[in-house]
Amino acid sequence: MTTSSSTSLFIIGSGPAGLTAAVYSARAELQPLVCEGTTPGGQLMGTTAVENWPGDVSILGPELMTRMREHAAHCGAQYIEGSVTAVDLSQRPFHIVTDTQHYFEAQALIIATGATPKRLNCPGESLYWGRGVSTCAVCDGALYRNKSVIIVGGGDSAMEYASFLAKFTNKITVIHIRDTLTASPSLQRRVLDHSNIAIRYTSSVTEIIGNGNQVTHVLVHNQQTDTSETIAVDGIFIAIGLTPNSKLFKDHIACDKAGYIIQQPHSTETSVKGVFAAGDCVDPRYRQAITSAGDGCRAALDAERFLNENTP
Amino acid sequence: MTTSSSTSLFIIGSGPAGLTAAVYSARAELQPLVCEGTTPGGQLMGTTAVENWPGDVSILGPELMTRMREHAAHCGAQYIEGSVTAVDLSQRPFHIVTDTQHYFEAQALIIATGATPKRLNCPGESLYWGRGVSTCAVCDGALYRNKSVIIVGGGDSAMEYASFLAKFTNKITVIHIRDTLTASPSLQRRVLDHSNIAIRYTSSVTEIIGNGNQVTHVLVHNQQTDTSETIAVDGIFIAIGLTPNSKLFKDHIACDKAGYIIQQPHSTETSVKGVFAAGDCVDPRYRQAITSAGDGCRAALDAERFLNENTP
Numbered sequence: 131m132t133t134s135s136s137t138s139l140f141i142i143g144s145g146p147a148g149l150t151a152a153v154y155s156a157r158a159e160l161q162p163l164v165c166e167g168t169t170p171g172g173q174l175m176g177t178t179a180v181e182n183w184p185g186d187v188s189i190l191g192p193e194l195m196t197r198m199r200e201h202a203a204h205c206g207a208q209y210i211e212g213s214v215t216a217v218d219l220s221q222r223p224f225h226i227v228t229d230t231q232h233y234f235e236a237q238a239l240i241i242a243t244g245a246t247p248k249r250l251n252c253p254g255e256s257l258y259w260g261r262g263v264s265t266c267a268v269c270d271g272a273l274y275r276n277k278s279v280i281i282v283g284g285g286d287s288a289m290e291y292a293s294f295l296a297k298f299t300n301k302i303t304v305i306h307i308r309d310t311l312t313a314s315p316s317l318q319r320r321v322l323d324h325s326n327i328a329i330r331y332t333s334s335v336t337e338i339i340g341n342g343n344q345v346t347h348v349l350v351h352n353q354q355t356d357t358s359e360t361i362a363v364d365g366i367f368i369a370i371g372l373t374p375n376s377k378l379f380k381d382h383i384a385c386d387k388a389g390y391i392i393q394q395p396h397s398t399e400t401s402v403k404g405v406f407a408a409g410d411c412v413d414p415r416y417r418q419a420i421t422s423a424g425d426g427c428r429a430a431l432d433a434e435r436f437l438n439e440n441t442p
Numbered sequence: 443m444t445t446s447s448s449t450s451l452f453i454i455g456s457g458p459a460g461l462t463a464a465v466y467s468a469r470a471e472l473q474p475l476v477c478e479g480t481t482p483g484g485q486l487m488g489t490t491a492v493e494n495w496p497g498d499v500s501i502l503g504p505e506l507m508t509r510m511r512e513h514a515a516h517c518g519a520q521y522i523e524g525s526v527t528a529v530d531l532s533q534r535p536f537h538i539v540t541d542t543q544h545y546f547e548a549q550a551l552i553i554a555t556g557a558t559p560k561r562l563n564c565p566g567e568s569l570y571w572g573r574g575v576s577t578c579a580v581c582d583g584a585l586y587r588n589k590s591v592i593i594v595g596g597g598d599s600a601m602e603y604a605s606f607l608a609k610f611t612n613k614i615t616v617i618h619i620r621d622t623l624t625a626s627p628s629l630q631r632r633v634l635d636h637s638n639i640a641i642r643y644t645s646s647v648t649e650i651i652g653n654g655n656q657v658t659h660v661l662v663h664n665q666q667t668d669t670s671e672t673i674a675v676d677g678i679f680i681a682i683g684l685t686p687n688s689k690l691f692k693d694h695i696a697c698d699k700a701g702y703i704i705q706q707p708h709s710t711e712t713s714v715k716g717v718f719a720a721g722d723c724v725d726p727r728y729r730q731a732i733t734s735a736g737d738g739c740r741a742a743l744d745a746e747r748f749l750n751e752n753t754p
Contacts, residue, residue: 150496150732157494157584159609182469184462184735185495185509187516197497204499315750316470395707396727415708416740420462423496424736428728431580438605439628 136235137163138441139433140226141207142214143242143375145172146419147409149198149207150426151240151433156205158434163236164202165210165228171195172244173410174419176266183419194419210234219382219402222440237441238404238433241383241391242426243375245410245417250282250368254338254345262345263338263366267291271298274365280305280348282335283369289317291367292327300326303361305350307334338366374411383407390414398429404440406433448547449475451745452538453519454526455554455687457484458731459721461510462738463552463745468517470746475548476514477522477540483507484556485722486731488572493584495731506731522546531694531714534752549752550716550745553695553703554738555687557722557729562594562680566650566657574657575650575678579603580730583610586677592617592660594647595681601629603679604639612638615673617645617662650678686723695719702726710741716752718745 139155141148144166155162169175174191181188203209211230218225223235247265249255255263264270267281267290275298281291284306295302304321309331311318321327330350336358337349345366351358374389384392384401391400391407398406408429409422451467453460456478467474481487489503498506515521523542530537535547559577561567567575576582579593579602587610593603596618607614616633621643623630633639642662648670649661657678663670686701696704696713703712703719710718720741721734 146496153494153496154580154730158580158606182465182739183497184458184465184738185506185513187513194497201497201499205493314747316746416743418466418736418739418743420732420739421736424730424733424739426496427494427730427732427736431728431730435602438602438632 134233134235135163136223137161138237138437139163139240140224140234140236140238141165141240141242142226143167143172143244143409143411144170144199144209145174145195145242145244145409145422146198147244147422147426147429148172148240148242149195149202150423151242151408151430152202152207153198153205154427154430155433156202156207158430159206160434160437162207163210163234164207165212165214165226167213167243171199180419214378217378217382219379219405222404224405238437239406240426240429240433241376241379241400241405241407241411242409242422242429243378243411245372245374247368248371248373250335250370252335252337254340258338258340258345261343262340262364263368265368267294267367267369270365270367271295274299277301277364278362279303279365279367280335280361280363281367281369283371284308284311284313285369285371286313286317287371288369289313289321291369292321293317293324295367296324296327302327304329305333305335306331307353308332309354335366372410372417374414376411388414398425398432399436404436446545446547447475448535449473450549450749451475451552452536452546452548452550453477453552453554454538455479455484455556455721455723456482456511456521457486457507457554457556457721457734458510459556459734459738459741460484460552460554461507461514462735463554463720463742464514464519465510465517466739466742467745468514468519470742471518472746472749474519475522475546476519477524477526477538479525479555483511485559489581490572491585492581492731494581526690529690529694531691531717534716536717550749551718552738552741552745553688553691553712553717553719553723554721554734554741555723557684557686559680559684560682562647562682564648564650566652570650570652570657573655574652574676575680577680578729579606579679579681582677582679583607586611589613589676590674591615591677591679592647592673592675593679593681595683596620596623596625597681597683598625598629599683600681601625601633603681604633605629605636607679608636608639614639616641617647618643619646619665620644621666647678684722684726684729686726688723700726710737710744711748716748
């Protein structure tokens with residue numbers, strides 16, 4: 131351990147939940163430390179125009195997050211580079227270690243680590259990640275104008291990706307493992323009514339093939355007919371769900387089967403007193419910047435109340 | 443009834459919850475109608491600088507709400523002037539009547555009617571509302587650094603206000619009408635242990651006095667000694683409770699004892715299917731613009747899903 135310091139409140143994560151918690155807790159003079167994580171600013175840093183942040187008709191995702199980061203800093207929040215690699219939540223003060231070998235003690239903790247899009251885990255995926263393989267249509271769609279793309283998934287996100295990509299290209303195929311889509315009816319309808327979007331049901335991508343630099347083909351297996359086919363594509367958008375970034379905490383606090391951290395009723399407190407959670411790491415359902423921000427505010431107010439009642 | 447119209451989604455209220463619900467539902471092409479109520483824009487219209495809306499270091503409350511209103515309109519929301527005076531939620535479509543004698547039918551309803559802080563009802567209070575008179579220490583406390591403030595009330599909120607304000611100033615007096623505090627013991631203790639917070643029992647504020655622009659004094663009457671005293675102050679925080687604006691719905695949907703509308707677990711749905719609630723009318727605890735906005739987003743997404751699944 132190179133250095134150590136102690137704080138009343140440590141916040142893990144710097145997306146809308148973490149930074150809103152930082153704004154509120156800094157304004158309450160709790161002098162929070164915010165560990166920014168592997169993706170400072172969170173998932174919105176990988177987006178372009180955000181059109182549903184209330185009050186801003188259109189704002190770039192990175193700009194919104196930069197504004198939040200500066201706001202929290204203005205209020206007194208301090209930022210820690212790097213990621214948390216270990217925690218000890220068995221007693222207060224909680225112990226936190228980062229990958230920069232810094233060590234912290236905190237009287238209260240807010241976990242706002244977000245969620246990570248799931249991967250296919252098939253051959254070629256890692257090799258061509260960022261070279262034809264993407265999990266963000268909004269981020270990368272414009273790179274595929276008039277090119278051939280596939281979308282993997284059948285839920286809301288997959289349908290949203292398909293509708294979005296249809297702005298750029300009419301060579302779109304949705305690959306879905308089940309025999310029916312699971313997206314909401316209105317989102318399904320927009321895709322099904324689109325004459326240029328093909329859907330392959332009961333199918334999955336079993337290999338991603340390229341020329342060493344860039345994706346050129348995918349191998350798709352149809353479970354029903356037990357046949358495989360090689361399809362020429364330029365891009366693959368994976369929309370098969372998210373994994374909450376809670377692995378580090380699973381042995382310490384209660385999570386559900388999918389790994390989402392469980393909050394107490396009408397509170398953001400976790401199963402450990404003094405540890406609060408907010409944002410996509412607790413929310414499989416809504417996952418919006420504004421809902422995460424609201425949750426981050428709640429966590430800060432809950433942490434403040436906890437510290438008021440439990441500080442020696 | 444002068445006119446009638448029908449809509450898929452009717453939103454009652456135009457604070458952060460109602461307008462965020464409007465942004466999200468309009469973007470989902472639900473063409474929401476938003477009844478603005480007696481205070482279009484909600485409680486923030488009565489504030490000055492808002493310093494805890496994430497991403498904006500400081501923004502005037504009315505400006506933030508105007509931006510949200512324009513955002514929702516840009517997305518396709520339509521506004522209805524006036525207030526709702528009667529509803530029939532016994533079957534779908536729901537029936538809604540306004541004080542402008544308009545009649546509406548809606549397949550889904552979002553209630554975002556907010557809450558009304560209880561007032562002192564003394565001379566000067568209305569004149570200096572938002573100009574020294576506040577009902578939110580978390581929102582406005584930082585504006586009173588090293589200034590002289592009084593807090594009216596003796597319950598949990600009043601104690602939290604006092605503790606919070608003590609971060610900024612040591613010129614704090616609590617004015618309480620009874621001879622003992624009613625707050626929880628731990629919250630009381632922190633205030634009582636604080637050498638810089640004075641408490642005046644059996645006292646009430648009978649007049650708020652200012653220079654035309656800003657509060658300068660209050661007149662305080664002590665019932666026990668039957669004496670009055672003028673005290674120089676910069677700010678008055680009224681913490682004598684809120685009344686959720688739910689009276690109209692009490693016979694139709696489940697509310698708690700205090701009148702707050704009850705949401706289903708992990709949802710914004712009320713006890714009536716297709717009726718959702720968001721913001722201060724459901725939330726006695728956090729009551730922030732950002733938490734209400736997050737809740738409004740959730741209500742819109744819940745309503746969209748409901749309509750997708752239940753529209754003939």
